[in-house]
Each structure stands twice: as structure tokens, then as C-alpha cells.
Amino acid sequence: MREQDAYKDLSDLFRVEDNALPAEPFTRQVMGNVRRQKMMRRLVVGSLGLTGAAIAAMQLPQLFAEWAGVDKTVTEALTTAPTELSSAAVNQLSTLAMSNPMWLAIAAGASLCVFAVSAFERA
Amino acid sequence: MRSDPDLAHAAARGSEAAFAELVRRHQAKVRGMARRLAGSEATGDDIAQATFFTAWQKISSYAGGTFSAWICTICWREFLQWRRRQKMEIEFDETAEIIPFDRSAEQAEQRMDLTRALESLSEAQRVCVVLCVATGLSHTEAAEVTGWPLGTVKSHVQRGVALLRTRLENANVA
Numbered sequence: 001m002r003e004q005d006a007y008k009d010l011s012d013l014f015r016v017e018d019n020a021l022p023a024e025p026f027t028r029q030v031m032g033n034v035r036r037q038k039m040m041r042r043l044v045v046g047s048l049g050l051t052g053a054a055i056a057a058m059q060l061p062q063l064f065a066e067w068a069g070v071d072k073t074v075t076e077a078l079t080t081a082p083t084e085l086s087s088a089a090v091n092q093l094s095t096l097a098m099s100n101p102m103w104l105a106i107a108a109g110a111s112l113c114v115f116a117v118s119a120f121e122r123a
Numbered sequence: 124m125r126s127d128p129d130l131a132h133a134a135a136r137g138s139e140a141a142f143a144e145l146v147r148r149h150q151a152k153v154r155g156m157a158r159r160l161a162g163s164e165a166t167g168d169d170i171a172q173a174t175f176f177t178a179w180q181k182i183s184s185y186a187g188g189t190f191s192a193w194i195c196t197i198c199w200r201e202f203l204q205w206r207r208r209q210k211m212e213i214e215f216d217e218t219a220e221i222i223p224f225d226r227s228a229e230q231a232e233q234r235m236d237l238t239r240a241l242e243s244l245s246e247a248q249r250v251c252v253v254l255c256v257a258t259g260l261s262h263t264e265a266a267e268v269t270g271w272p273l274g275t276v277k278s279h280v281q282r283g284v285a286l287l288r289t290r291l292e293n294a295n296v297a
Contacts, residue, residue, distance in 0.1 A: 003277075007256050007284045013237050014257035018155035026154065026168070027146045030175045031139060037176070 127190035135183040142182065145190070146175050152191060152258055153198050159241060159253045160202045170205055174198040192264040195254065199268050240290035247275075248283035255280045256287075 004011065125133075125141075127148070133141035153174055158167025174197050185193055241249055241257075254265040255276070262280065266273040 003262055004255070004259070007280075010237075010256050010284065010287060011259060014155065015151075015259075017237065018151040018257075021151050021154055023147050023150050026150050026171070027143055030146050030150075030172060030179075031143050033172065033176050034139065034142065034179050037179075 128185075128187050131182055131185045131190060134179070135185070142179055145178075149191065149194050150175070153194055156195060156198055156253055156258045157202060159238070159257060160199075160250065161205065162242065166205070170198065170201045173201045173205075177201065189264065191258070192260055192268065195258055195260055195264075196268045199254075236291060236294040240287050240294065243290055244283050244286055248279045248286065251276050251279035252283035252287060256284060 125144070127145065130141040130145050134145060150171065154168060154171040157170035157174065158164050161167045161170055174194065177197050177200075178194055181197070241252065244252060250269065251265060254260045254268060255262060260268065262273060262277050265271075265280075266276045269276070
């Protein structure tokens, strides 16, 4: 025997009392609260999202301006790089030669070897 | 007819219609339980409203099993919260005194014998009788809902049912 069978008669009495309660008004009220909560959540999330989007949109002009600036800087850097590099190389070489003439002799020897090899290959 | 777990899964995916069907199916049981625990129809319905609202918010945590037991657990917690708000917290034990409800004599007169007999039980007995006899939970489910030991629940149900029968017989004789 199930434990509930011992008091089935009493359970039936309670069930009759409960089933007499009208379901629809209560269900409507519950679902009304559920919809209200859903709407509130959408409103909060939506307004926060819109605020965020508005702030992001306000940042866009500044972002584009900085992006154009970077582009200009890169272009300028690329244009002036060869000149700067060659002048820097000459400067460094003269500095090196002045500080130790041996480096100049080594460089001259290396250049002579390269020239000789290339001359023989041509022949 | 769709099963309760099916409806609960649909509700967890956002189906209001599925949840409304669950409310329709279980509202009588939950309202009956809340009304009997609170001892007031209006308060009971408020607790039942809060129960279904919480159930909607936590529906994704329903992991199968008896939906009745799940919703009754929420109802029990809502009832306890209401009790705390009312600052009427008492210990549920064997020696608990009968808690008189704040109800006018006229209202009490209108109530059925069954409800009056239920109100004459001790708090702990009434809780166990409401959960097991009126709401239809098994003793194990009632023990899980309340967090009380299974033996305690069984003993309260047994004594409560015996007292309820005596009161009803006396009322019928009178």
C-alpha cells in the first residue's frame, strides 16, 4: 500500500476545495507580471545598449581623425626613410673611420676582393 | 497532452504559452498549499503569485523530475520569506504551539470544517499535512522540500491525519 492511500479520502476533500478555485484570473495575473518583467528587462537592456551605442558613435569622429593621422605619419616615414638611411649610413661610416682607421682598411680590402671576384667572373 | 518537463523546457526557451499552461495546471495545488500555510486566502494568493514568478525566472534550473515537487519547494521558500518579512519566525519542532491566525470570527465561521480542523493542528503537523495530504507530495518529497528528516515528516503526517480525522468526526457529530 502506498503511503498516500492511508489518507486518500482527506486528499480528495482538499483537491475538491482546490479545484473550485478559478484558474484563469490567477493565470492572467501571473502572466501579466511575467510580461511586465520581460518588458522591463528589454527596456533596461535596450536603453543601456542604446546609451552604449550613442557613446561609441560619439567617439567615431575622433577615432577616424587619429586613424588618418597615423596613415599620414606612415606615408611620411616611408617617403623620407631612404634619404635618412643613406645619410645616417654615411655619417656612421665617417664616424667609424675617424674613430679607428683600421675599419676603413678592412672595408677597402673587402671592396677590393669583391671587385676582383666580379672582374674574374666577367672574364 | 504535453508533459510538464516538455512544457518546462519550452518555457525555458522563452515560450510564455508553455509557462501559462504550467500555471494553469498547478495553480490550484500551489494556491491551496500557500493559502493553508499562510492561513489567509489573500496572502496565500500573493505567495502563489510570487512562487510562479520565481518559477518563471528559474525555469531553466528545473532539471526534470516531478514538477509538483519543484514548484512546491519554491512555494515553501516563498512562504518562509513571507514569514521572515512578517517577523513571525518560529521553530518548527514537535513542541511547537498552535499558531492562531489573525482572522475575524466572521471569516472563520465561513470556512469549511476541513480548513478549521487543519488550523487546529500544531504548526509542524499542519505543514506536513498540507504538503503530503493536501498537496499530494510523497513523504520523501515533503522531507526534501522542508529540509526536515523523513522520520519527522512521517510522524507529523501520521499524527496530523489522526487529529484531523478526530476533529472532522467531532464537527460532524456536533
